Amino acid sequence: MTRLDETGPLSRIVSVDRLRRSDGHLTVTASPEECAALARDFAIPAIRDLVGTYETSGPPSAFRVRGTVTATVTQVCTVSLDPFDGPVSEPVDLLFTDTDRLQGTDAEDADVPDPIIGGKIDFGSITAEFLALGLDPYPRKPGVTFAPHVEDTDEPPLAALGALKPAND
Numbered sequence: 591m592t593r594l595d596e597t598g599p600l601s602r603i604v605s606v607d608r609l610r611r612s613d614g615h616l617t618v619t620a621s622p623e624e625c626a627a628l629a630r631d632f633a634i635p636a637i638r639d640l641v642g643t644y645e646t647s648g649p650p651s652a653f654r655v656r657g658t659v660t661a662t663v664t665q666v667c668t669v670s671l672d673p674f675d676g677p678v679s680e681p682v683d684l685l686f687t688d689t690d691r692l693q694g695t696d697a698e699d700a701d702v703p704d705p706i707i708g709g710k711i712d713f714g715s716i717t718a719e720f721l722a723l724g725l726d727p728y729p730r731k732p733g734v735t736f737a738p739h740v741e742d743t744d745e746p747p748l749a750a751l752g753a754l755k756p757a758n759d
Contacts, residue, residue: 599627600640602714606653606688606706609646618642618717625661628718632725635673636664642682642717650688650706655713657682659720667731674731680724686711 602618609616620628620640629637644657659680664673685703730736 598715598718599631600624600714600718601712602717603710603712605710606646606650606686607709610650614646616644616646616713618644618713620714620717624714628721629663631718632722634663634665634725637721638662638664640717640721642713642720644682644713644716650686650709652703653686653688653706653711655682655684655686655711655716659717659724661721661724663721663725665726665729667734668728669730669734669736672731672734674729676726676729676732678721678724680720682716682720684716 600618600620604616618641620637622638625637625640628640629635638661640659640661642657642659644655646653646655648654659678659682661678662675663678664675666673686706687703688706688709
């Protein structure tokens with residue numbers, strides 16, 4: 591999670607108290623400008639229709655956020671280098687806390703909750719982070735296959751080096 595004073599191109603800072611008083615549903619819809627800024631950050635050609643839908647529950651000491659981040663992204667095929675569009679859908683399941691349970695714990699521990707900072711959570715940052723998690727690091731355009739280059743196997747692999755050897759040896 592990013593700190594609240596270091597927000598990225600998509601930021602929706604929401605009070606946990608407000609969420610607890612409401613029905614616990616929250617939707618983050620990124621504007622075209624925010625999508626373009628995220629696409630630049632992620633080094634991909636485009637992001638469209640980015641939406642995070644969330645349900646929240648629990649007390650501030652164990653505040654649960656569940657939902658889904660969806661978008662249409664344009665990525666570049668790692669085989670053909672052609673851009674192509676594809677869907678991203680990434681589930682979200684996070685636990686936040688406003689207590690000092692984080693002190694003395696290793697940040698690498700999988701069960702350490704994220705902190706609630708100043709009574710607020712940045713749902714825009716969550717949306718951007720889970721979109722990034724849903725991107726294929728080696729995207730391949732549908733229908734494109736990788737065929738490795740196969741050398742002519744009639745000759746041994748180092749036979750061409752024999753021609754470089756001086757004749758008087």
